[in-house]
Amino acid sequence: TASFTVKNEGNTDFNIVINTAGNKNSWIEDIEPPNGILSLTQNYAFDVLVSPDNSASAGTVHSITIRVNEQGGSGKIVCSSTLDVTVGQFHDGEITSTGIGDFKVEPGNSDSFPITIRNTGNGPDSFSVSISANEPSGWSHSFDPGNTGGSLNSISVEQGQTANVNLNVSVPLNALADEAVVYEIKLVRNGETLDSDTIAVYAGEKHGIDLGVTVTSQSGKDGATVSYPFTVTNTGNIADNYNLVVSKNSCTSSDGGNSDWDVRFFEDNGNSVEITMANIPAQTTKNFLAKVTIDGGEKSQCRSTIQVLNTADQINLQKSFNITTTSSNLIFRMNAFFDEPGENPNQVEITQAPGGSAEFIFWIQNDGVFYGNPQEDNAVITVRTLNGIEYELLIDKNGIIYDGSESIPVPMKYVLREISTGDFATNPNGEILEFSDMDEANNTWLAGGLVETHQIMLYALQVKISLNIDEDAEDGSGGTIYIDVRSEFNAEDIKTLEVLVNIETIHDLKIEAIGSTTQNINYPDNANFELRIYNDGNTNERIVVVVSEGLRGWIPLIPDNDDLEFTLAPGEFRVIVVKVEPPESTLSDEFDFTVSVQPEDTSGMIGRENIELKVIGEEGGGFLPSFSHVSALSCITIAALCSLYFQKRKLD
Numbered sequence: 001t002a003s004f005t006v007k008n009e010g011n012t013d014f015n016i017v018i019n020t021a022g023n024k025n026s027w028i029e030d031i032e033p034p035n036g037i038l039s040l041t042q043n044y045a046f047d048v049l050v051s052p053d054n055s056a057s058a059g060t061v062h063s064i065t066i067r068v069n070e071q072g073g074s075g076k077i078v079c080s081s082t083l084d085v086t087v088g089q090f091h092d093g094e095i096t097s098t099g100i101g102d103f104k105v106e107p108g109n110s111d112s113f114p115i116t117i118r119n120t121g122n123g124p125d126s127f128s129v130s131i132s133a134n135e136p137s138g139w140s141h142s143f144d145p146g147n148t149g150g151s152l153n154s155i156s157v158e159q160g161q162t163a164n165v166n167l168n169v170s171v172p173l174n175a176l177a178d179e180a181v182v183y184e185i186k187l188v189r190n191g192e193t194l195d196s197d198t199i200a201v202y203a204g205e206k207h208g209i210d211l212g213v214t215v216t217s218q219s220g221k222d223g224a225t226v227s228y229p230f231t232v233t234n235t236g237n238i239a240d241n242y243n244l245v246v247s248k249n250s251c252t253s254s255d256g257g258n259s260d261w262d263v264r265f266f267e268d269n270g271n272s273v274e275i276t277m278a279n280i281p282a283q284t285t286k287n288f289l290a291k292v293t294i295d296g297g298e299k300s301q302c303r304s305t306i307q308v309l310n311t312a313d314q315i316n317l318q319k320s321f322n323i324t325t326t327s328s329n330l331i332f333r334m335n336a337f338f339d340e341p342g343e344n345p346n347q348v349e350i351t352q353a354p355g356g357s358a359e360f361i362f363w364i365q366n367d368g369v370f371y372g373n374p375q376e377d378n379a380v381i382t383v384r385t386l387n388g389i390e391y392e393l394l395i396d397k398n399g400i401i402y403d404g405s406e407s408i409p410v411p412m413k414y415v416l417r418e419i420s421t422g423d424f425a426t427n428p429n430g431e432i433l434e435f436s437d438m439d440e441a442n443n444t445w446l447a448g449g450l451v452e453t454h455q456i457m458l459y460a461l462q463v464k465i466s467l468n469i470d471e472d473a474e475d476g477s478g479g480t481i482y483i484d485v486r487s488e489f490n491a492e493d494i495k496t497l498e499v500l501v502n503i504e505t506i507h508d509l510k511i512e513a514i515g516s517t518t519q520n521i522n523y524p525d526n527a528n529f530e531l532r533i534y535n536d537g538n539t540n541e542r543i544v545v546v547v548s549e550g551l552r553g554w555i556p557l558i559p560d561n562d563d564l565e566f567t568l569a570p571g572e573f574r575v576i577v578v579k580v581e582p583p584e585s586t587l588s589d590e591f592d593f594t595v596s597v598q599p600e601d602t603s604g605m606i607g608r609e610n611i612e613l614k615v616i617g618e619e620g621g622g623f624l625p626s627f628s629h630v631s632a633l634s635c636i637t638i639a640a641l642c643s644l645y646f647q648k649r650k651l652d
Contacts, residue, residue: 058123138172175203208235253296353539507607553583
């Protein structure tokens with residue numbers, strides 16, 4: 001804003017109007033007041049508001065003529081003045097991604113994406129660039145200043161010119177291609193964002209397939225349906241569709257016929273809807289069932305080839321496996337039961353804190369129906385766990401260790417189990433006594449005099465399962481873990497055990513005195529209490545011990561500093577000593593005090609346990625009980641000695 005004053009040097013008042021001239025008079029935004037009376041007695045003042053545009057470079061000077069015209073008929077110029085405007089710096093710029101199409105980087109590689117910075121201000125300027133993105137794990141980016149000679153925080157660009165820089169992006173080998181990572185680029189000057197743009201970067205697509213098959217042969221009665229579980233894994237980095245087909249079906253019936261048996265596909269999730277195609281997300285495994293309906297007499301058989309094809313490339317991305325189905329009256333199946341179940345024999349319940357663990361035992365029996373011809377069968381164990389809970393299986397079968405990842409042989413034998421211990425009877429070599437039939441087991445049971453101590457039972461394979469709960473698991477959460485046990489040759493008949501898991505931190509401290517909670521002392525003796533502290537909760541506890549304050553000169557304390565604060569695991573205990581020092585008094589007195597234990601990480605009274613203790617102090621009894629008595633006796637003794645001395649002198 002520029003201010004002007006007009007003086008009337010004539011001999012009368014008259015009206016005036018203010019005008020401008022010059023090639024930059026368009027910069028004049030306002031004149032206030034634009035017209036009025038020029039009086040002989042008072043000067044006329046007005047302001048001119050100037051707003052230069054960005055057409056002129058910073059530091060250049062431009063002149064604008066300010067004219068005062070007589071308002072009215074002649075409109076002649078009364079006077080004029082020149083306004084010189086020096087243009088200041090106007091800061092502005094643009095930033096744009098100059099690539100074309102989708103930006104893709106192959107997993108395990110890096111690439112650069114061009115960015116253009118334009119100085120749209122009216123002078124040379126320096127900018128900085130801000131780059132941000134919500135990058136998945138393994139992704140990274142960096143800034144490349146190109147040939148600008150600058151850096152991320154300082155890029156110099158002349159007026160009206162551009163600078164080319166780059167965004168470098170590195171993509172890990174396991175990057176998913178389902179969604180783009182969006183990088184926001186901002187042009188910044190002195191903390192102010194002048195412009196912004198985005199660059200969407202995709203990982204290059206990779207397609208893949210893998211199969212998992214555990215059962216390739218099954219048997220069942222004519223008309224029955226048997227199931228073959230299998231898994232399909234999308235090893236690529238983008239969701240794909242997979243076709244499920246029977247590419248070959250070679251069936252032979254006992255009557256010589258060769259009609260194909262019905263083979264259908266289902267997802268192994270309880271859904272009864274038949275499928276021929278499945279969509280599987282990247283890096284994900286899905287469970288499926290191929291169900292075969294037996295259609296033939298005894299000993300009929302069908303060999304089928306199952307093929308799975310990735311629709312992204314059905315020629316190169318395909319896998320297959322063969323299955324053999326036999327018509328038979330034999331029934332293969334497994335039984336399973338917990339060692340110590342709850343009210344429901346197929347269910348146990350545990351409560352553990354985050355970071356806790358538990359283990360328990362269950363047993364597997366081969367209880368198939370083989371019509372007097374026992375068959376060895378293989379058990380398949382599948383554990384359906386919860387998020388944040390890992391499990392381990394341990395099976396020790398005659399010194400061979402299994403982890404449950406493969407099928408486990410389970411013979412159909414009878415054994416003798418000791419009632420009191422649960423151990424199986426063994427031969428002199430330590431091997432479990434196994435019998436092919438009940439009669440053979442019964443004969444040994446009777447002949448060995450084992451009727452009172454052992455029972456005959458179907459052989460059971462012991463399985464130990466350990467559950468480990470993540471430390472980050474939410475307190476108060478939980479759910480059910482399912483343990484599915486089935487025959488390798490009969491996937492339809494499944495025995496399911498359930499583990500109800502409650503994730504809950506339980507603080508349960510106990511404190512008790514070893515001996516009496518009241519002690520009698522004779523001054524100046526101290527009282528010492530031994531206290532046992534238990535952690536009956538389900539989490540490691542950092543325990544704080546607090547002793548109430550002393551009174552009337554009584555001082556309760558814990559001599560060992562390590563007993564003031566310590567850690568106990570669930571089920572552990574610790575013995576501490578509390579010492580009470582009496583007052584310097586000879587008066588009988590009773591002192592009551594409290595010892596408290598509580599978890600360090602809890603507030604208030606949560607988890608606190610108290611014990612009340614008492615000390616009864618009394619004057620001591622017997623010879624030389626106190627200093628006053630000693631003094632008195634000393635005086636008596638001295639007096640007696642003096643008397644004897646004088647008597648002796650007198651006799652002499």
